[in-house]
């Protein structure tokens with residue numbers, strides 16, 4: 001399949017990947033950089049220096065990355081000839097991030113590459129390591145004068161960015177003392193997804209929806225990110241995180257901001273991020289008592305997924321058998337501004353759910369007066385706009401239409417824009433977009449310090465309440481379900497239900513059956 005050729009080219013670039021032997025590099029970063037290379041988006045002079053504690057030769061490191069690319073790249077197995085050319089740009093440095101020598105050695109390597117290339121490269125330090133190491137690496141990069149050139153050095157931080165409001169503030173403050181904000185790239189990989197970027201295009205490149213995009217026409221909004229996967233081998237990390245920190249604080253709130261933000265006056269990074277942070281500031285904070293009414297949690301128990309028995313969360317590796325960590329979270333938020341006053345935004349996310357799907361559903365208000373025969377109300381449904389982020393990539397507008405026949409019967413039908421049917425090429429992976437943005441210095445799709453803090457600030461009452469009070473009924477949903485009953489109750493109280501996409505395309509029969 002032919003793919004997008006981007007014309008953006010960066011200057012000579014060195015990627016220094018801390019955590020080079022880790023999972024993120026293996027699964028995401030190396031395949032993304034390799035794909036950028038195949039797209040002809042990398043400069044002629046580029047290098048990847050992976051660092052890690054394991055002793056490896058350059059050759060062994062290259063082999064490991066190749067294995068990852070073959071396994072995880074959207075293009076499938078690497079072509080031998082392409083790889084043979086690419087791999088000469090890849091190097092490994094055994095190192096301990098706590099030690100001075102690591103940074104002196106790095107400096108030597110960077111200087112040598114610059115000399116060979118006869119050009120000063122830009123250096124991107126990618127911290128694909130546990131957040132505990134962010135401060136020590138950042139301090140050392142700064143004290144070894146590896147980031148002095150503000151225009152030519154950038155640092156990329158993987159989430160989680162802080163563990164709560166206080167720690168995120170402390171980290172932001174430290175980074176602010178060491179670097180310029182324009183050097184700091186806080187990744188939320190959801191922002192790099194094509195369908196997520198398209199929300200801005202959908203809202204601000206079309207005049208059709210804007211007049212409807214407010215409390216006068218929208219009844220409620222749902223943002224649902226469900227996964228069939230469990231925590232797998234990430235139990236150790238997840239125990240200290242939970243669904244709220246792992247998904248809501250970042251991915252779900254970013255989606256919410258894109259849906260709720262005002263139109264920016266231009267597409268510049270600061271303007272877009274200003275409009276998004278406005279939303280977070282306008283979101284209503286919960287009092288202690290309100291948490292119970294507006295936020296619910298769950299933890300998965302054992303169950304069966306696609307014919308395979310899967311363990312409960314408490315049986316996963318690295319997890320406390322008595323764990324209080326939530327693997328499901330749902331909440332109802334309000335945005336206190338003119339556009340959204342009184343419109344509930346329901347968000348939910350969970351692991352080991354029935355379906356893997358990230359879907360935003362915008363439900364419009366009912367017609368003001370109903371003129372059809374009463375029986376037509378049986379299949380009646382208010383208009384809904386459904387933005388599917390993944391795995392289905394589509395936008396569907398659900399309308400009422402007359403079912404063909406001699407009587408007046410109404411059915412819900414879909415007007416669909418779907419990526420597969422529209423584009424004859426494959427979209428880049430989120431990390432490809434985000435790495436290229438880092439190379440060309442575009443921070444639009446990255447989190448600014450104040451956004452991260454505003455998101456933590458919003459969630460702190462829930463985090464505090466959940467930490468203070470152990471959930472007595474965990475596990476409270478079984479694998480392959482739609483989450484705990486309390487989540488259904490949260491939305492049912494308002495007369496709604498969680499929306500989920502049908503697993504296959506259905507058609508109506510003459511009798512109105514949906515098959």
Ligand code: BG6
Pocket residue numbers: 159227246247
């Ligand atoms: C990560 C979370 O940020 O996002 C994971 O830490 C989660 O727990 C993942 O599984 C989901 O990302 P995606 O792109 O697969 O939806």
